[in-house]
Amino acid sequence: MNTPHVVVVMGVAGTGKTTIGPLLAARLGVPYAEGDDFHPQANIDRMTAGVPLTDDDRRPWLDAIGGWAHGRAGLGGVVSCSALKRSYRDRLRAAAPGLVFVHLTGDRQLVEDRMAHRRGHFMPTALLDSQFATLQSLQADEAGVRVDVSGSPEEIAARAARALGELPGPPPGPGSVPAP
Numbered sequence: 001m002n003t004p005h006v007v008v009v010m011g012v013a014g015t016g017k018t019t020i021g022p023l024l025a026a027r028l029g030v031p032y033a034e035g036d037d038f039h040p041q042a043n044i045d046r047m048t049a050g051v052p053l054t055d056d057d058r059r060p061w062l063d064a065i066g067g068w069a070h071g072r073a074g075l076g077g078v079v080s081c082s083a084l085k086r087s088y089r090d091r092l093r094a095a096a097p098g099l100v101f102v103h104l105t106g107d108r109q110l111v112e113d114r115m116a117h118r119r120g121h122f123m124p125t126a127l128l129d130s131q132f133a134t135l136q137s138l139q140a141d142e143a144g145v146r147v148d149v150s151g152s153p154e155e156i157a158a159r160a161a162r163a164l165g166e167l168p169g170p171p172p173g174p175g176s177v178p179a180p
Contacts, residue, residue, distance in 0.1 A: 004030060004076025006069045006096055007164065010083035010138070011104035012131035015149050016156065017080035020104060023157035028164075030076035038064040038081075052130040055087075062088055066095025073098060084134045089142060100167065101144030102160045103137065143167065 007028070009021045018034060025032035036044075039061050043053055065081050073096055083089045083101065093099050138144050145163035149156055 004028070004074075005098060005100040005164070006072045006076060007078045007100050007102055008065075008069070008083055008089075008092060008144075009078060009080045009102045009104060009160075010089075011106075011149075012082065012084065012135055015104035015106055016153060017082070017104060019153045020102075020149075020156050020160065021078050021080040023153055024102065024160050025078035027157055027161045028076065028078065030078060031072070033065075033068050033077065033079040035061075035065055035079055035081040038068070052134075055085075058088065059091070062091045063095065066092045069096035069099055072096075082131070084131065084136065086136045086139065086142075089138075099143065100164065101138055101142060102164065103144060103146045104149050104156070105137075105146050106149035 007024065009017045009024060011017060018036070021034070022032045043057050043061060046053060046057065062081070065079055068079060069077065069092065081088075081092070083092065089099075089101065138146060145160070145167065147156060147160045147163060151159075
């Protein structure tokens with residue numbers, strides 16, 4: 001029997017991880033976990049103050065996400081996580097080796113516009129430059145797909161589901177619905 005993937009929806013702040021993640025999880029018929037919920041309060045306080053996180057700040061956050069992903073192995077799930085560096089993705093894969101990444105991509109102006117219009121999020125637009133500077137794009141040897149964030153959230157989730165369905169290996173989820 002094929003087992004579903006655990007999918008990490010990744011990308012810089014403002015690409016729509018929190019919006020696309022639940023839509024993708026619904027398409028795949030698996031649970032969704034919001035990556036920001038795994039941050040310790042100290043990380044949220046730093047980002048709220050406009051201070052970029054260090055690698056040391058991110059370790060407990062990545063370990064918590066990795067623990068959730070490990071617990072979903074064989075069951076499937078979708079979790080959002082910026083996963084900006086290869087080393088972060090490697091840390092996540094060390095906890096949950098079968099992870100698959102959906103790298104949400106978009107040009108800086110589009111992402112900045114989206115960040116400027118969202119309300120109630122702790123990540124200020126001022127940190128966007130540090131996010132792009134830190135970003136190491138998903139590499140060819142990493143299991144995953146790149147998905148452009150232009151279009152509606154439903155269109156983006158459909159593209160992600162379709163791209164995941166084209167990956168070799170088991171299907172991404174028990175309730176996968178082919179995207180139009």
